[in-house]
Amino acid sequence: MRHLLRRLASGALVLAATSVLLFALAEIAPGDFLSALEVDPRVPRETVEALRERYGLDRGPAERYLAWARSALTGDFGYSFAHGRPVGELLLPRARNTLVLTVLASLSAWALALPLGTWMAARQGGWVDRLGLGASAVLLATPQLLLGLGALLLAATTGAFPAGGMTSLGFAEMGGTARLRDLAWHLALPAAALVLGSLPVLVHHVRSALAEVLDAPYLRVARGHGVRPARLLFRYALPAAANPLISLFGFSVASLLSGALVIEVILSWPGMGTLLLQAILARDLHVVVGATLFSAVFVVAGQLLADLTLLAADPRIREPA
Amino acid sequence: MKRSASPRPALAVLGALYALVLAAGWIAPYDVHEQNRDLAWAPPTRPRFVDAEGRFQLRPFVYRQVERPGRFGQYVEDRSRAYPLRFFVTRPSTGRRHLFGVDGEARVFLLGADRFGRDQLSRLLHGGRVSLGAGLLAGLLAVALGIAAGTAAGFYGGWIDAATMRLGELFMALPWLYLLLAVRAVLPLDLTPAGAFLATTAVVGTLSWVRPARLVRGVVLSAREREFVLAARGFGASDLYLLRRHVLPQAAAVVLTQLALLVPRLVLAEVTLSFLGLGVAEPTPSWGNMLAALRQVHVLTSYWWASAPAAALVAVVLSYHRLASALQQLLGKPTP
Numbered sequence: 001m002r003h004l005l006r007r008l009a010s011g012a013l014v015l016a017a018t019s020v021l022l023f024a025l026a027e028i029a030p031g032d033f034l035s036a037l038e039v040d041p042r043v044p045r046e047t048v049e050a051l052r053e054r055y056g057l058d059r060g061p062a063e064r065y066l067a068w069a070r071s072a073l074t075g076d077f078g079y080s081f082a083h084g085r086p087v088g089e090l091l092l093p094r095a096r097n098t099l100v101l102t103v104l105a106s107l108s109a110w111a112l113a114l115p116l117g118t119w120m121a122a123r124q125g126g127w128v129d130r131l132g133l134g135a136s137a138v139l140l141a142t143p144q145l146l147l148g149l150g151a152l153l154l155a156a157t158t159g160a161f162p163a164g165g166m167t168s169l170g171f172a173e174m175g176g177t178a179r180l181r182d183l184a185w186h187l188a189l190p191a192a193a194l195v196l197g198s199l200p201v202l203v204h205h206v207r208s209a210l211a212e213v214l215d216a217p218y219l220r221v222a223r224g225h226g227v228r229p230a231r232l233l234f235r236y237a238l239p240a241a242a243n244p245l246i247s248l249f250g251f252s253v254a255s256l257l258s259g260a261l262v263i264e265v266i267l268s269w270p271g272m273g274t275l276l277l278q279a280i281l282a283r284d285l286h287v288v289v290g291a292t293l294f295s296a297v298f299v300v301a302g303q304l305l306a307d308l309t310l311l312a313a314d315p316r317i318r319e320p321a
Numbered sequence: 322m323k324r325s326a327s328p329r330p331a332l333a334v335l336g337a338l339y340a341l342v343l344a345a346g347w348i349a350p351y352d353v354h355e356q357n358r359d360l361a362w363a364p365p366t367r368p369r370f371v372d373a374e375g376r377f378q379l380r381p382f383v384y385r386q387v388e389r390p391g392r393f394g395q396y397v398e399d400r401s402r403a404y405p406l407r408f409f410v411t412r413p414s415t416g417r418r419h420l421f422g423v424d425g426e427a428r429v430f431l432l433g434a435d436r437f438g439r440d441q442l443s444r445l446l447h448g449g450r451v452s453l454g455a456g457l458l459a460g461l462l463a464v465a466l467g468i469a470a471g472t473a474a475g476f477y478g479g480w481i482d483a484a485t486m487r488l489g490e491l492f493m494a495l496p497w498l499y500l501l502l503a504v505r506a507v508l509p510l511d512l513t514p515a516g517a518f519l520a521t522t523a524v525v526g527t528l529s530w531v532r533p534a535r536l537v538r539g540v541v542l543s544a545r546e547r548e549f550v551l552a553a554r555g556f557g558a559s560d561l562y563l564l565r566r567h568v569l570p571q572a573a574a575v576v577l578t579q580l581a582l583l584v585p586r587l588v589l590a591e592v593t594l595s596f597l598g599l600g601v602a603e604p605t606p607s608w609g610n611m612l613a614a615l616r617q618v619h620v621l622t623s624y625w626w627a628s629a630p631a632a633a634l635v636a637v638v639l640s641y642h643r644l645a646s647a648l649q650q651l652l653g654k655p656t657p
Contacts (some may be wrong), residue, residue, distance in 0.1 A: 014494050021491060022503060029507040141639035143589050145596055146631050149615050156618045163618060258498035265597060266616065276499065277597060280506040288506045295499040 007307050011144040011300040018296045019072065019289070023065050026285040034081075055079065068286070077293070078286035082279070087290040090275065095294050097166060098271035102260050102298075103189060105194035106252070109202055112195065115208025118233050121214060125239075136200035146198040150264035151193040157268075161189045164268035190267045197259045200251060205248050209241040216240070242313055250306030254299045328651060331644035334634040338637060342449035344561075349443035350422045350429060352415065353606050357428060357438030359388060362624050363396050365433040373400055381406045401472055409602035433626035435614065445629050448606035454636065455522045456588030462526030463587070464580050467533025470570070472564060474534065475541030482538070489531040500528055501590060505599050514605040521600045525590045533579045540572040574652035579650055592634060 034051055037043045054059045056067060068078045076086035083090055120129045155163040162168070168182050213219070214237055222236050261273030270276065272291045279287035311318055341348060357363075368381040382405045384398035402428035411418050423429045432441040474485040492500065504524050512520055544550060550567045558566075594600030595609025603610055608630040615621045615628060 014491065017491055018338070018494055025504060025507055039492065133356075137642065138635075141585075141635050141642055143592070143634060143638065145589075146635070149612070149621065149631070151620065152616075196490050254493070254496040257496035261498045262593060263494070273498075276502055277599075280502060280587050280599065281510070283506075283510070285506065288503055290588055292495065292499045292503040295496045296494050299494050299496060316632075 003311065004308070007304055011304055014300055015293070015296055019069070019293055020065070022289045022292055023061075024067065026289055027061050028075050029283075029285060055081070068289075072293075077290040080279075080284050080287050082282040082284040082287070087286050090287060091290050091294060092270070094270060094272045094275045095298075097269065098257070098264070098273065099261060099298075101187065101194065101269060101271060102253075102256050105191045105198070105260070106249075106256055108191065109195045109198045111247070113199055113201075113202035113206050114238070117203045118210055118238060120203070121207045121210035122229070122233055124211060128132055130233075132203065136203050138194060140204075142196075144193070144262045145266070147193040148190075148263045151263075152190040152266055155189055162186050164266075166270050190263045190269050193263050193267070194256070194259055195276040197263075198256055201255075202248070202252070206241075206245060209244050210237055213237045213241045239313075243310065244311070246306050246310050246313060249309070250303040253302030257295050257298055324604070325649075326643075326647040326650050328644050329648035331640045331647060333643065334636070338449070338633075338640070339453065342453055345443075345446035345450055347418065348420045349440070350419050351440040353444050354604055355414075356437060357434065360386060360396075360428060360430075360434050360438035361436050362620075362627075363392055363428075363430055363434040363438060365626055366428065366430045368406055368429075368431075369403075372403060378433065383423055383427055383429050385425075408418060422635045432629050433624065435611075435627065436620075441629060444611060445608075448611055448630065449633060450593050451518060451601050451605065451607040452595075452634075453587055454607065455518060455525070455591040455607075456584050457527035459522045459529065459587040459590070460580055460584040462523070462581055463529035464533050464576055465525065466530035467579070467639050468537050468569070468576065470530055470612045471534040471537025471539075471572075472479050472541055472569065475538035475546060476564065476566055476568065477578060485534065485538075489534060492528070492531045497590075498527075498593065500598065501525065501594065502597075503568045504528060505594065510599075512602075514601060517601045517605075520545040521591050521594055525594075529583060529587060533576065533583070536575045536579055537572050540575055541568055544568045544571045574648075576644060578648045578652060581641055581645035585638040588634070588637060651652045 024255045034048055034055075034057065037048050037051070038045075049058075056064060059067075071078055071086070075088045075092075077091060078086070080087050080090055106161065116132065123129050138243045152163060162185065166183070167179075168186075171179060173181060174182060185252050210233075219232065219236060222232055227236065248270040261276070263269065264271040264273035265277055272294055276288060276291040279285075279291065345409075363386050366383050366386065368383055370378055370381055372378055372382070382403040383404070384400055385404065387398040387399045389395040389397050404423040404425055406421055406423055406429065408421050409418060409545070410422040412422060421429070428434075430440050432445060435444065437443055470489075472487050474482040496502075501524065508524070509522050545568065550563060553563055553567055562645065591600055591607065592609035592612065595602070595607045596613050598610075600609055600611065601607040609632045610633075612628075615631075620627050
């Protein structure tokens with residue numbers, strides 16, 4: 001329990017520090033959202049000044065950070081000038097969409113990587129192993145960007161999948177199961193591209209984690225006792241190799257989000273990545289800060305989840321000697 | 322079952338690729354900005370050896386591509402006249418020597434043309450300069466920053482170490498691409514080509530200091546306590562001398578391996594930024610903004626030659642991965 005509280009506190013501290021860092025970064029940016037109005041001869045100077053005062057842009061950086069932090073704590077995360085709404089309202093549905101995409105992709109990737117990596121580790125040097133290693137080396141060298149374009153190509157040539165977006169036109173009128181089916185249909189390609197992007201790293205780690213365990217004497221004993229190979233691998237070896245893999249899950253959240261950003265933009269999935277890109281092009285800095293901070297929230301949450309899983313899986317960590 | 326991997330094949334491939342890109346001005350037959358509006362999305366020109374009468378010619382030649390009458394964007398070869406392919410030609414428009422070219426109306430587009438009828442091969446080679454150059458420079462910058470930060474943290478310890486490592490943790494808490502875009506958001510959107518190249522390189526390189534810094538810190542921490550270092554210190558060696566003579570040479574293997582791992586990532590970072598319209602922009606070619614043309618579905622499905630930068634990119638990343646794993650086997654795995 002103490003362990004958990006300490007982790008939570010350190011996560012919150014990291015997020016707070018990140019927000020200061022991001023806000024300071026936004027402070028360095030030349031000009032603000034109203035700078036474009038300043039050079040417009042049709043807009044009188046007084047109007048710009050009045051707008052600045054209204055939005056609080058004339059105040060000092062520290063004062064503005066505190067105002068922003070207060071609004072972040074109430075869930076607003078500042079104000080989007082381009083959309084004329086609190087950032088939180090924009091960000092939350094986008095974060096939910098990114099969460100749906102990344103959680104599904106992450107679950108599928110692990111569901112594929114665990115048996116695949118285990119199989120390869122059990123047949124080290126065999127043709128399965130070599131084929132797997134070769135394929136994962138090529139996949140590892142294929143950037144997420146190209147996987148996204150490949151998915152788009154697949155959608156365009158076969159016509160079996162939508163070429164982007166998250167829902168069909170009549171989504172609002174659909175019933176519950178039809179909605180779910182429509183969502184799954186739209187989710188398939190972006191999730192598949194993301195799975196392919198993260199699979200090689202996972203398979204590699206699962207394989208090497210298991211390969212280390214498979215040489216252990218207790219496994220040779222179990223084999224000598226006639227334990228079936230499948231049970232040997234999944235019941236005896238995999239739990240012993242789990243710790244580094246659980247930590248890997250914590251680390252993999254960050255790269256998964258980076259990959260998701262590219263996929264979201266290419267397949268026009270309405271997630272945080274697309275929002276961030278639009279915000280950058282519109283110089284909507286509060287949205288940029290909000291979206292980036294949210295991505296850090298995801299990473300910290302992923303690490304916390306990994307910690308909790310580790311705690312549940314390994315009594316040595318639960319009860320330190 | 323341990324196969325000893327040699328870094329030579331990967332180095333040879335990478336060397337060839339960098340040489341091609343460096344010699345882009347000579348190999349590329351056309352200027353990257355030279356447009357042929359009547360040859361938009363023209364397919365690759367085929368060098369031919371057998372002429373209209375069925376006779377074999379030693380000197381390859383090409384036919385001129387003309388738009389099929391009444392059909393936009395479809396091309397047929399005009400077989401009435403053959404244009405011989407000439408080598409080591411001087412182009413009158415630029416006065417520069419090129420590896421090959423054709424005279425007259427014909428164009429030789431070995432990798433087809435883009436939407437403005439610009440030669441895709443020339444753009445690929447010149448774009449490689451931008452993308453590979455940015456990746457290499459950013460990698461060197463990241464490693465230099467990493468050595469500086471890692472050495473300071475590992476050698477002096479105390480609050481310097483704590484501050485550096487905490488800052489590194491903050492950097493690691495953000496997904497790499499989100500961080501990259503957030504920093505990019507601060508810079509002006511419209512930059513000159515040179516400015517965009519430098520800004521992209523600087524941002525990408527600066528943000529990648531954490532991993533090399535951690536690795537170098539680890540090496541320095543263990544090197545600091547080695548007997549010969551302690552002995553040298555006992556003889557009155559200065560910090561700078563100790564670092565240069567005894568400590569940093571031990572980090573060379575780690576730094577080299579890290580560089581081989583970082584450069585492809587940073588090439589990809591430039592490509593991704595330019596792909597998203599936040600890096601090097603048209604009309605200056607980069608592999609990223611060339612690939613951005615593929616975001617239009619009709620380009621993606623109709624013009625396969627538009628994806629040439631993708632093949633080049635995979636070749637570069639694959640070779641770097643091979644190099645990195647060979648170096649890891651050769652020099653020992655870096656301590657995490």
